[in-house]
Amino acid sequence: MATAHETTTSPEDFKKHLGKYYVVFVALLCLTLITVGVSYLRLNRPLAITVALVIACVKAGMVAGVFMHLISERKVIYAVLILTVAFFFLVLLLPMFTIVDGSSV
Amino acid sequence: MAEASIHPADALIPHTVEPHPVTGIPNGKFGIWLFLASEVMLFGALFSSYVVIRTTAPHWPPEAALSSDILNVPLATVNTAVLITSSITMVLSWASLKMQNVPRFRLWLGATIALAFVFLVIKYFEYNHKFEQGHFPSHDNFYAVYFTLTGLHGVHVVGGIIVNTFLLTVGSRMWVTEPERFTNRVENAGLYWHFVDLVWIFLFPSLYLL
Numbered sequence: 352m353a354t355a356h357e358t359t360t361s362p363e364d365f366k367k368h369l370g371k372y373y374v375v376f377v378a379l380l381c382l383t384l385i386t387v388g389v390s391y392l393r394l395n396r397p398l399a400i401t402v403a404l405v406i407a408c409v410k411a412g413m414v415a416g417v418f419m420h421l422i423s424e425r426k427v428i429y430a431v432l433i434l435t436v437a438f439f440f441l442v443l444l445l446p447m448f449t450i451v452d453g454s455s456v
Numbered sequence: 457m458a459e460a461s462i463h464p465a466d467a468l469i470p471h472t473v474e475p476h477p478v479t480g481i482p483n484g485k486f487g488i489w490l491f492l493a494s495e496v497m498l499f500g501a502l503f504s505s506y507v508v509i510r511t512t513a514p515h516w517p518p519e520a521a522l523s524s525d526i527l528n529v530p531l532a533t534v535n536t537a538v539l540i541t542s543s544i545t546m547v548l549s550w551a552s553l554k555m556q557n558v559p560r561f562r563l564w565l566g567a568t569i570a571l572a573f574v575f576l577v578i579k580y581f582e583y584n585h586k587f588e589q590g591h592f593p594s595h596d597n598f599y600a601v602y603f604t605l606t607g608l609h610g611v612h613v614v615g616g617i618i619v620n621t622f623l624l625t626v627g628s629r630m631w632v633t634e635p636e637r638f639t640n641r642v643e644n645a646g647l648y649w650h651f652v653d654l655v656w657i658f659l660f661p662s663l664y665l666l
Binding site: 438 | 490507529537546551554555556557650665666
């Protein structure tokens with residue numbers, strides 16, 4: 352598979368790998384329409400939030416994995432991203448404790 | 457007293473093309489990933505604030521049953537499609553350089569910039585409609601969150617336009633002298649642009665549909 356940091360792949364070989372970009376593009380458009388379609392079903396709020404965020408995560412995974420070449424990236428990038436995701440959830444969840452214990456925001 | 461002189465070759469940034477022996481990737485690419493990590497924290501902090509404001513509000517949005525009742529979902533859906541399309545044109549511009557096809561690179565990167573402008577024009581119409589109704593960021597928490605998050609995202613779109621325009625015009629001279637380095641630059645600009653798309657993928661349902 353042609354990766355982002357390969358410099359030895361010939362232009363002809365590289366051409367063979369373009370198909371995956373088009374597949375992801377169509378999938379992203381379809382998932383966008385599904386997200387909008389589901390919103391018109393007027394599901395109860397927790398279910399609607401879950402469905403919308405799951406679809407958004409799938410779309411984000413496709414963009415990061417294929418367009419940003421994370422599927423075939425070096426370990427150092429994964430290390431940076433794991434640390435980032437950990438701190439992201441920390442930032443996201445810490446304020447939640449102020450809600451749970453009843454403190455005013 | 458003799459001053460220490462630095463030879464120009466010693467002042468060059470190392471590992472712009474060949475991978476750094478420790479990271480296994482060129483320095484520029486490692487740098488852009490670290491920058492994106494800081495961007496995740498910036499948007500993460502704002503998103504966290506949004507969650508707190510929303511979950512503590514008695515009703516969200518304050519003046520309607522659903523966000524989709526007061527925001528223009530069809531326009532935002534079109535904008536989502538525009539950004540997704542700009543993501544594939546961006547990756548195709550980088551792929552064109554990998555295939556030594558400079559005219560195609562110019563075509564795809566030009567399309568990426570054009571689509572970014574389309575996104576901003578649609579956003580302008582959305583904002584303008586809200587302002588005409590007297591809905592400014594100070595109106596209530598919903599509009600404060602909406603304008604802050606979409607505004608910051610819009611600033612990032614403008615940043616992408618500036619970088620991509622540079623690469624399409626004067627920056628592309630590097631292709632003649634250092635083609636691999638230029639290709640890496642386009643790849644790094646692409647990583648940033650895909651991140652801008654990625655942020656919108658979460659903003660769209662969170663703000664418009666839920």
